[in-house]
Amino acid sequence: MMTREEIIERLLEPFETLSDDERAQIEAWAQKDTEIRRALTEARAFSDALQKAQLLREPGADTWSRFLVGVRARIDKRTRRIPLWQRRPVLIPVVATILLVLVLATGRFGPNFTHDYSNGEIAEVIAGSDILAEGPVLTEEDYANLSELGVNVASVAAVLQADTIEVETDELAPESEMDAPPLMDELLALSDKDIEELLTKLTATRFI
């Protein structure tokens, strides 16, 4: 038998998920308890309203037929990549720029790296990540936007050692100041494998 509190909570769940037994118990309670009666009516009406509203409407018929083709086209486009040694001169400044914003902060390095960023910083990081995913091309405007962000710089090695990189987006970060050690030198000294590793981590960054 469900308790009164369990029933109240259960009635916040999708109405269709109630089992016959649960529904019978709740309806029995509702006979003698006005709050449960009201919650039952509301739960049923809420589910009905969302169903009537047709919020997740079926898309056009060709959406499904062209979906796989679209995915395959994107994969083909991305896998026709130039060798890393040819990309390296371009990738290095891109990685450096993104690292400046994303990773090299006042922060806490460890198995999981987390740092608080403001919304503006996050948006720029995302812009950087998207550019990285699409191809290593940054416009002058991108650089200008990125360079306006104040960050402190730690070490590339700490990033390589982290299992994952997480960026906390809920809170605003305090203002920080630019204080960059010779990051480019550090990046240029990395092996191709480490550069690949760094790229993987940056593109897999979780925004939490």
Add this chain to the structure above:
Amino acid sequence: MEDSELVKEFQAGSERAFNDLVLRYRKEIYYLALGIVGGHDDAEDLAQEAFVRAYHALPKFRAESGFYTWLYRITINLCLNHLRTRRLRSYIGLERIEPVMPGPDEADAPVELAELSAKARTAIQALPPKQRTVFILRHFQGLPHAEIAKIMDRDEGTIKANYFQAVRKLRRALGPYVKGEE
């Protein structure tokens, strides 16, 4: 064939196995994206992108979670990032954010239904992104809280709290419809 078998086949070089995974999950992933970002074009784009990211990451996938849990996680991260970018673009005036989740065909729908649909869309779009995501996963995709917790890498209590908050807000927003007064 189980997801895990298809994943292994793909990791062994079968492109067809990946196609099967796309065909198996394209609808769930599309509707998940549609629920979070609203708007068919964005949803289709993000859903396709999620599979592309999965394709490139699958060779290193270690099956510590189920394939679909992992794929949902990729999709949610993409969608939340998309929302943040959109919010910034709106902030700096590059883009106007409008509630774009499609409702019933406006011309064909009765006035009351069109109003309900518009109210519901606006209310869902007004939820904070994480609450909205939890609500979509629970209400429209029918996933249990424990599964959502795995996908979003949070504890079950947090997910439940998010879901209940979302439901309360939506019920308030849809007030008259939910109380049966209209």
